[in-house]
Amino acid sequence: MNAPISPSNAPDWTVSELSGALKRTLEDAFGYVRVRGEISGYRGPHSSGHAYFCLKDQSAKLDAVIWKGTFARLRVKPQEGLEVIAIGRITTFPGKSSYQIVVDSIEPAGIGALMALLEERKRKLAAEGLFAPERKRALPYLPTVIGVVTSPTGAVIRDILHRLEDRFPRRVLVWPVRVQGDTCAAEVAAAIRGFNALKKGGPIPRPDVLIVARGGGSVEDLWGFNDEAVVRAAAESEIPLVSAVGHETDWTLIDHAADVRAPTPTGAAEMVVPVRADLVAEVDDLGFRHREAMGRALDRLRSDLRSAARALPGREALLAPKRQRLDLATAKLKPALARNARSAETRIARLGQSLERRSPRARLAELKGKLAAVGERPGRAFFNFLVIRKDGLPQIIQQLRRAIRTRLDLRRQRFEGVSQRLAAGREAMLRQERERVLQQRRRLLSLGTSLASAARADMAKREARIGGLDQLLTSLSYRSVLARGFALVRDGDGKAIRSAAAMPPGQPIELEFMDGKARALAEGRASRRAAKDRPPTPKQGDLF
Template sequence: MPAYPPYADDDGPGGLVAKQTPGDNAEPLSITEISALLKRTVEDRFGFVRVRGELSGVKRAASGHLYLALKDEGARLDGVMWKGSVARLGFLPEDGVEVIATGKLTTYPGRSNYQIVIERMEIAGEGALLALLAKTKARLEAEGLFASERKRALPFLPRVIGVVTSPTGAVIRDILHRLADRFPSHVILWPVLVQGQGAAQQVAAAVRGFGALEPGGPVPRPDVLIVGRGGGSIEDLWCFNEEEVVRAIAESPIPVISAVGHETDTTLADFAADRRAPTPTAAAEMAVPVREDLLATVGEFALRQRRAVTRGLDLSRERLLVRAQRLPSARTLLEEPTQALDEAGERLRRGLAGRAQVAGVQLQSVAGRLSLPLLAARLERARERLAAQRLNPALLSARLREDGRRLDGVTRVMASLNPDAVLARGYVRVTGEDGRTLVGSSQASAEARLTLHFRDGLLDVTPLDSEAVQHKAPLRKAQARRPDSAAKPVQDDLFG
């Protein structure tokens, strides 16, 4: 068989112009046509395949589609997972994770290659799942999400407890039962899926939803959260290993108790939470103390308080009795002051009697000088001196005339100094707001209002500003020098 089909001119493969071979009716295929034929052939032959490989170059587009590559030691296969299938993934795809992908092969004519359209993707065995878990844990731990200094202390006695779990499982019943036994509390349940598709998103949304509640709002904000579910395999508990759940717990403003699984089950949520409980029942025990123990403790404190108070009173009473026995009796204390009082009373009696005798002697000596004729003579002399004191009318008249002349002089001086005396001759007196008489234009221009005192009344005016006064003043002086205004005297400008 020749390598090239024969040509009519038998020029061989090096012909310049393509020519139709005799008897050949087939037209040459276009690139689009050959690509479509290849696409149809590949899709018909590989309409359903399951491949195993390691993820590489995982990239999620803004549209929600997932682009990646599957590789092993000897080959590489591009892949795409559309948005609807991505939403059903049970884990977060990352580079290096070994998976089993189910879908169909197709071609991509734009780059002349083939790829797999993935409809379902699962982690290839528990070993790969544990490898992914270790990788995620190392990455989140490097970010400090599991650091011990981020852990917060749980409230001693929370008033409201938030629980994130399934409403139909045994977890919520165990928690409520244990709380009722230890310390009945207000519990708010946020129902979520704890396994399967969408569980991680619901758990993360519940934790963030509790943290977004406002204190004092219509829905009380919990003081502590319990995130939990029952035991199960690593696949059953996988949603609590999702990065979205771990970050929500680490960022929660409310302290979180993780109660996922039983005893030996450990998830990344346990590392991010403030406390880890081996079981949901243990989480309830961590959240609240035992009410009976608190009552017993309070009762013991009250008893100790009463004993302390009583002990102090008893000791004080004993000390008082001892000291009271050492005190002298009231009679002994009053004997000496009573004797001193009796002596003072006796001295007072003797002193009063002696003073009365001395005063009697003095009275008798004075009584001789207080005779009635002597008093009458002194009264008569006083009347004579009073009658001798007579006023001379002439002296009073002269004094009144002198004072009248002085008063007339003062009145004339006051009239000449009165500033309003010249108002009748056409003058005006200017005063400011405080009533002071203004004598200069600078004083008048500084006032907000002026009062003009005329002969027949007052007039309130407002002064112009200084520029207006300076502009108008020369005009008035020029008018005063006109010949025809000589017959009518013009008053001088009040503002200079």
């Protein structure tokens, strides 16, 4: 038999009532707590957007949950194995009869956790190629506008402006941001993207180079520049970006994504602009070398011109051989014509003799001799033949004369044609030589004009340089100081007195003013004013 149950005055609880009472008791006893532990069992946000994991140490484990709205606002996201400090409220979950912490924020637990988180983020971004060296771009040699992303009230912006003023003054646009705190990363990323969104030629000029700067600090102070949003904004920047965060030993993730990393903000200002004095000196040196090179080139051209002028033949030297050949041809022409005429006369004489031997008259004499030898036996017909031949003799002589005249005319025309061709060749040759001489003369005149222009330009430059040196001498002369109301004090030997201690009482002195000199006698040593009696130095105004 079962033992009877003894009566009790304890009230009966339902499961829900007991769970609710335990929940209220736990929440009232603890409320908000800070729990330090290692994240375990984290698999990323649930499909609902909430995140579930555990916090554990060597001997205990605590369930944790982060609601969807809180998870989106977290600056440090939970990661498996990361030691953190979770801030939230302790409550129970009646469905599993367990207690848990509802996390509102998470902080890395110490430098070791931060460095582990930093290394993990660095490996992730490096795997995406955001730190690749081939993405780096060269800085512009001399930017017109420089954009600076930093705090407007810190010493960093003043150091940058002072260094730019010393090296090469440029226009600076400052985008004010917080360089520490929860909003630092979002503001810096927005500033970088804002500068890149400016249009070229707009009312606000677009910078040619960007400087993201901050002074030194702890790892927690510089943590905003390790944010993923800042690193991605720096990597996406179309404008070359210089990272100048912290001191030389401080490294942040933006240093790896930037095009150039500067050890300090002052070093960043030195990187983006050259030294103006060095540029002026280099330009002056190049200008001097250019002038010297031009002078040497002109001297060389002048020497070459003189050599060419000496080697250039004169008009008489050019025309003498042609004239000599023409004179020789003229001298040979007359004897040749005479020989040709004599040869023609000889041939005509031989033809005349031949014709004379074969003339009708000689034939008639020959026939008469034969007739005399034969007697008076020729017939009437032969006598008529002789009469006919005798009557045709004048016509044969006229034809012979006409043939001789025709041949002489042909020879005369041939000689005249040769003479005309010789005269035309002589004129053409003289014309070519005359044109060549004119071309050489024009070239000499052009070179002379160029040389005169270069000499005048060089003389003008030298006069301008001498004028500048004269102005500089005038401005540095002590007489210009006298013109502003000062006086030069000399002793009796004419030496300048530089201090009151060098002028004993009773010593005669000479005062030189702008318009003349005056003599005086020293009465006593001037007393020095104490530093405390000096008027206060005006305080330097605020940069902003």
